[in-house]
Amino acid sequence: MAETDLQIEEKKAVQAGGESTRDFPVFIPAVDIYESENALTLLADMPGVPIDKIDIDLDSDQLTIRGTVPQQELKGKVIFKEFTYGDYYRQFTLSSDIDRGKIEASIKEGVLKLVLPKAEAAKPKKITVQST
């Protein structure tokens, strides 16, 4: 058996909150969030979202990501169906101060990458101890 065999992670539907006007399911994307000395990086799986349909909003400490999947036309009759197309929506509360002007977002192979650089004040400061 391989070290890690990939299994399907069933998509989780958004339960409450702002209901969509579009009759289309909305899912919670799986994310990785990691912090380095200078930035907070967020990766979100959003297959089917084109680059121009991604919406990122930072309102005080509330970060909202939204991805819209264009309507997918299934051709012919369905034989087998393991997933449903839908939009993505997720909200986070950020703890550290972010330098808003320098946020970078990119999307590659359906994975959103958001780099949120920390504001100068939030960066750890090294204090040099001088020996006398």
Add this chain to the structure above:
Amino acid sequence: MAIFRYPNWRWPDLPGAMEDFERARRQMDRLLSVFSGGTETAASSGVFPPLIVTEDEDKIYVEAEIPGIKAEDLEISVVGRTLTLSGERKPEEAQEVNYHRRERKWGSFRKALTLPEDVNAEAVKAECKDGLLKLVLPKPEHVKPRKITINGQ
């Protein structure tokens, strides 16, 4: 005191036991959601990637969600009626970072599917865009339904 990291811990002499539990859990969930009047859930095989297979008179269409997989890390083959998708989802290389959340999965995968009809393997088209894979598998002439015209006298 010995400290074990949970993800590395395995059932001794029971390979695949956790996968079996996981499959049983999924089936229970599906059953319960049907009983409680939930929406239609896909009858999932549990093997990555999730697929949608549709067909019309001339073609079979296969769509898969494969976020984060580069085209070169994906292998698609058609042998007879068996379509096989295999590849690897690689983790992002990040060094000296603290993970706050780690929900995205990685690893290798292999999924084989028996197609409902013969296909012309030479003419299969594959397109990978925004983390979606779309395959078009044309049916050969002999399996296409033929219209028979009735000659009146």
